Amino acid sequence: MGSHCARLLVEDGWLDLLLCDINEAGLEKVAAPLRDKGAKVDLLAGEITDPAFTGRLLAAIGQREIGAVIHTAGIAPQMGEKDRILAINLDGTIALVDAIRPRMAKGSCALLYASTAGHMPVTPELEALFEKPVPAGGTAELVDKVPDSMAAYLLSKRGVRALVRREAKSFGERGARLVSISPGLVDTVMTQGPVNENTQYMLDVAAIQRKGRPEELAAVSVFLVSPKASFITGADLIVDGGETAGMEQAGLGML
Numbered sequence: 001m002g003s004h005c006a007r008l009l010v011e012d013g014w015l016d017l018l019l020c021d022i023n024e025a026g027l028e029k030v031a032a033p034l035r036d037k038g039a040k041v042d043l044l045a046g047e048i049t050d051p052a053f054t055g056r057l058l059a060a061i062g063q064r065e066i067g068a069v070i071h072t073a074g075i076a077p078q079m080g081e082k083d084r085i086l087a088i089n090l091d092g093t094i095a096l097v098d099a100i101r102p103r104m105a106k107g108s109c110a111l112l113y114a115s116t117a118g119h120m121p122v123t124p125e126l127e128a129l130f131e132k133p134v135p136a137g138g139t140a141e142l143v144d145k146v147p148d149s150m151a152a153y154l155l156s157k158r159g160v161r162a163l164v165r166r167e168a169k170s171f172g173e174r175g176a177r178l179v180s181i182s183p184g185l186v187d188t189v190m191t192q193g194p195v196n197e198n199t200q201y202m203l204d205v206a207a208i209q210r211k212g213r214p215e216e217l218a219a220v221s222v223f224l225v226s227p228k229a230s231f232i233t234g235a236d237l238i239v240d241g242g243e244t245a246g247m248e249q250a251g252l253g254m255l
């Protein structure tokens with residue numbers, strides 16, 4: 001979804017971009033057509049959980065103020081152990097938010113990718129743990145309480161939504177906004193492979209019974225960071241073809 005966001009940002013007139021990802025070759029592939037369209041595109045290859053990453057990010061931004069951030073990096077439950085999922089999806093996001101806050105321009109916006117998974121019911125104990133600020137030592141201090149990688153994914157995204165509600169005020173003090181987006185099932189690398197029982201159930205109860213297209217999420221993302229969305233902050237927008245509403249109507253959670 002990040003590459004689609006980059007393409008639509010350029011179409012929307014954002015012509016000075018910094019693209020970041022762990023996959024350097026992937027960055028080059030995304031950047032080339034954007035440069036052909038006249039955009040200045042800098043690249044930063046890096047691991048978001050590396051403690052040096054945010055310093056490298058700020059160095060790459062240099063003296064520029066940030067107009068918009070769309071943070072999509074993340075991994076799915078089947079892509080890693082629970083500690084790695086929490087570290088990338090939540091600790092990495094918290095470090096990013098802390099690093100960019102002082103550099104956000106007036107009227108700017110940072111958008112964080114959460115997930116409808118972050119709206120699914122969890123035990124009251126886990127909910128309380130992940131609604132609060134993460135301890136100084138990061139999610140490593142919480143991981144023993146998290147049963148498995150699916151729960152780690154749900155909780156990492158719940159944590160991202162809580163972060164947005166908590167930190168919107170500190171962004172507001174700078175005249176900036178902080179929002180999150182919760183995609184449902186979207187047709188990307190992350191959801192390739194056979195449709196399993198859970199996925200089929202999510203599609204069955206949804207109002208629109210197909211996976212989302214990454215460009216549909218990118219269109220909403222570019223709107224959210226634009227001045228057209230100037231009164232939206234501290235909030236999460238569900239973009240899921242009606243999957244979350246359908247699950248609520250059915251009276252069932254996924255897990």
Ligand SMILES: NC(=O)c1ccc[n+]([C@@H]2O[C@H](COP(=O)([O-])OP(=O)(O)OC[C@H]3O[C@@H](n4cnc5c(N)ncnc54)[C@H](O)[C@@H]3O)[C@@H](O)[C@H]2O)c1
Pocket residue numbers: 001002020021022023026046047048049072073074075076088113114115116182183184185186187188189190191
């Ligand atoms: N695809 C879906 O159905 C879906 C649904 C809900 C939420 N999401 C969320 O949307 C976001 C984008 O997902 P996507 O479907 O485009 O996935 P994707 O796998 O296509 O893209 C994720 C990107 O993050 C990068 N990345 C992963 N780990 C990283 C790390 N440690 N450091 C730096 N970069 C790293 C990957 O290289 C990749 O380019 C994720 O946060 C995901 O959790 C996806």
